[in-house]
Amino acid sequence: MEYSEIAQRKQAQLWERIPQEWRLSPSQIPLGMHSPAESVTNVQYDRVNVLGIPRSCGLLSEKELNITENWDVQGLLGQIHSQKLTSKEVIGVFCKRAAIAQQITRCLTEPLFDSALRRAQELDDHINRTGSPVGPLHGLPVSIKDCFHITGVDSSVGIAALAEKPAKANAPLVALLQSLGAVIIAKTNVPQTMGALDSANHLFGRTLNPLNRQLTVGGSSGGEGALLALRGSMIGFGTDIGGSIRIPAMCNGLYGFKPSQGRVPYGGQTDGQPKGKGRMSIQAVAGPIARSVADIDAVMTHLVPRAQWFGEDCIPGAWPSPLSSFNQRKPVTIGVLQSDGLVQPLPPITKVLNEVAAALRRTPGVNVIEIPVPAALAKCQALAGRLMSVDGGITMLDLLESTGETLIPWLQGRTKRGKPLLLSQLSELQAQRAEIELELRRKLWMLDSGNEQKVDAIILPVAPHPVPELDRYNAVGYTSSFVLLDYPAGVVPVRKFGEADLERGVELETKTLGSWDKKNRELWNEKTVDRTVYLDSPLSVQVITPRQHDYELYQAMELIDRVIKTDRSKL
Numbered sequence: 001m002e003y004s005e006i007a008q009r010k011q012a013q014l015w016e017r018i019p020q021e022w023r024l025s026p027s028q029i030p031l032g033m034h035s036p037a038e039s040v041t042n043v044q045y046d047r048v049n050v051l052g053i054p055r056s057c058g059l060l061s062e063k064e065l066n067i068t069e070n071w072d073v074q075g076l077l078g079q080i081h082s083q084k085l086t087s088k089e090v091i092g093v094f095c096k097r098a099a100i101a102q103q104i105t106r107c108l109t110e111p112l113f114d115s116a117l118r119r120a121q122e123l124d125d126h127i128n129r130t131g132s133p134v135g136p137l138h139g140l141p142v143s144i145k146d147c148f149h150i151t152g153v154d155s156s157v158g159i160a161a162l163a164e165k166p167a168k169a170n171a172p173l174v175a176l177l178q179s180l181g182a183v184i185i186a187k188t189n190v191p192q193t194m195g196a197l198d199s200a201n202h203l204f205g206r207t208l209n210p211l212n213r214q215l216t217v218g219g220s221s222g223g224e225g226a227l228l229a230l231r232g233s234m235i236g237f238g239t240d241i242g243g244s245i246r247i248p249a250m251c252n253g254l255y256g257f258k259p260s261q262g263r264v265p266y267g268g269q270t271d272g273q274p275k276g277k278g279r280m281s282i283q284a285v286a287g288p289i290a291r292s293v294a295d296i297d298a299v300m301t302h303l304v305p306r307a308q309w310f311g312e313d314c315i316p317g318a319w320p321s322p323l324s325s326f327n328q329r330k331p332v333t334i335g336v337l338q339s340d341g342l343v344q345p346l347p348p349i350t351k352v353l354n355e356v357a358a359a360l361r362r363t364p365g366v367n368v369i370e371i372p373v374p375a376a377l378a379k380c381q382a383l384a385g386r387l388m389s390v391d392g393g394i395t396m397l398d399l400l401e402s403t404g405e406t407l408i409p410w411l412q413g414r415t416k417r418g419k420p421l422l423l424s425q426l427s428e429l430q431a432q433r434a435e436i437e438l439e440l441r442r443k444l445w446m447l448d449s450g451n452e453q454k455v456d457a458i459i460l461p462v463a464p465h466p467v468p469e470l471d472r473y474n475a476v477g478y479t480s481s482f483v484l485l486d487y488p489a490g491v492v493p494v495r496k497f498g499e500a501d502l503e504r505g506v507e508l509e510t511k512t513l514g515s516w517d518k519k520n521r522e523l524w525n526e527k528t529v530d531r532t533v534y535l536d537s538p539l540s541v542q543v544i545t546p547r548q549h550d551y552e553l554y555q556a557m558e559l560i561d562r563v564i565k566t567d568r569s570k571l
Contacts, residue, residue, distance in 0.1 A: 003160035003405035007203045010163055011036055017111040022099040028057050029103055036106060036205025040408055043470040045213035050104045054097055054230060064093040068231045073298040076234060080139035087139035091120035091183050094141035098186050098232035105208045107226035109146040110153050110187035119183050136302050138181030143233035145221050146187045147269040150174055155270035158192050158201025161399040162270060171268025173237060173286055176310040180302050185233060188223030193396050194271055196410040197247055197473035199223060209251060214533055215467045218248035224289050225252040235299055241284035243479025249289050249491040250462040253538030256491040257287045257296045260548045263304050265311025272396045280426060282387040282484055293558045321551035325456050334360055335371040337460040341378035343475040343517045345464040346524045348501040352494050352539040356459060359567040371458060374443035376436045381477030384484040387429055392418035410471045437485060445546050457545050457556035462491055465523040467537040474520045482544055488553040489544045492561050497534045
């Protein structure tokens with residue numbers, strides 16, 4: 001069967017799963033939403049923010065708006081566990097809001113509304129019978145990236161050849177979430193191959209950014225980003241090998257948390273790759289996207305200690321960590337890393353990073369230092385890229401060609417069939433990786449001055465550019481490097497891009513660092529971009545900590561987020 005016919009069937013199934021009473025009127029749906037097929041190649045959208053549509057569409061009552069807008073994870077769980085709200089009414093309204101989000105952004109792949117409502121009723125029956133919740137996340141509405149298996153549900157990841165092949169067992173993360181009482185309400189959209197940074201595929205179409213439809217929603221967990229921004233879920237889970245949690249968080253003004261390997265179960269997925277590839281090359285991780293640092297903490301506190309009993313890829317962990325350097329050392333030392341040494345950040349990115357550094361310097365108990373860019377850091381992007389493609393892309397391209405599926409625009413010119421690496425070549429790459437890991441451990445955390453950790457956390461850009469237009473995301477090294485190094489890494493939103501950030505008429509005059517840097521400047525050169533497209537888009541910073549210092553990453557993100565909000569309140 002040709003991919004276009006499979007796509008029509010999947011899109012029809014998706015639409016049928018949205019109840020008639022949850023459907024928007026045609027006048028409420030922004031232009032460009034009616035043809036998923038055309039959306040893959042279309043990058044001409046109006047500059048529209050759709051965040052207000054769930055509130056203005058008339059489908060949600062005041063009580064339903066209160067449930068979906070006025071609680072964080074802990075607060076909502078408190079309402080459910082005290083039986084002030086039932087799981088069924090909470091899950092029902094989040095399913096409805098997710099359905100609205102789908103109609104204005106194309107963020108979903110598999111609505112799970114019927115099964116979610118059945119599970120919610122089971123949770124209500126249990127708490128009514130026993131007086132106790134099933135688990136600490138009893139009744140929490142959760143969404144997950146399409147790649148995670150759920151029994152009886154497709155994990156097609158936007159590839160026609162993988163459609164209509166329902167999973168036979170739950171992914172370990174799904175089993176863990178369900179054991180804690182969470183309810184999975186939907187699976188979310190991804191880019192074709194999950195190897196692009198703009199979430200478009202021929203099966204479900206292009207997911208649009210609810211903040212500005214001219215800008216990318218990010219990838220590969222782009223559907224999660226759009227759904228969370230529209231409050232169609234309380235917390236979402238994505239995966240990250242090149243930045244796929246952090247980039248959608250940046251693009252949608254959210255908080256992203258990429259843990260170290262072994263903290264959150266990753267297995268039980270479809271990704272179109274050879275089985276076991278990650279154990280030989282570079283291993284992706286799973287983690288949350290959320291609307292606050294507190295929501296990340298509320299979920300990770302239950303996942304990390306239990307992960308080893310669900311995921312074969314997980315290790316024993318504690319949350320909070322009793323060995324946290326934040327608890328042992330004052331002042332806390334935050335490093336500032338201005339660049340990856342390969343692509344120079346554009347002016348608004350440098351500006352917002354320095355604003356955060358200045359706010360931290362004004363904070364008692366915080367020591368801020370500039371970290372010289374280590375030469376080894378510039379080597380990470382290319383090495384990560386080579387390790388991601390050790391199989392030559394053969395399995396993935398075979399899948400696409402089996403239904404005649406063409407590459408999406410972002411992948412054209414970037415994806416081609418190669419030769420699998422020999423064992424000797426792979427060994428050499430891993431040896432290079434070890435050398436870089438050793439050098440950066442000294443240069444970033446010990447400052448090359450001994451054998452003790454001197455720096456608790458580092459702030460740096462998420463990307464060297466603002467949230468770009470559709471299909472124009474450029475440099476992935478700012479995020480992929482920390483998967484290669486297995487550093488926990490998070491995203492904290494800072495503020496919106498404003499008029500003062502435009503710097504009209506001022507162009508970059510510094511020497512370019514190379515081809516990637518030259519390409520990045522096209523996102524700022526007034527001859528190749530209208531900078532006003534960035535107005536009101538979110539500006540964020542990335543935070544990293546050493547390998548396996550995941551709780552310290554949470555602590556650093558909480559500190560930085562608090563400092564940013566305190567600083568903004570004074571303006």
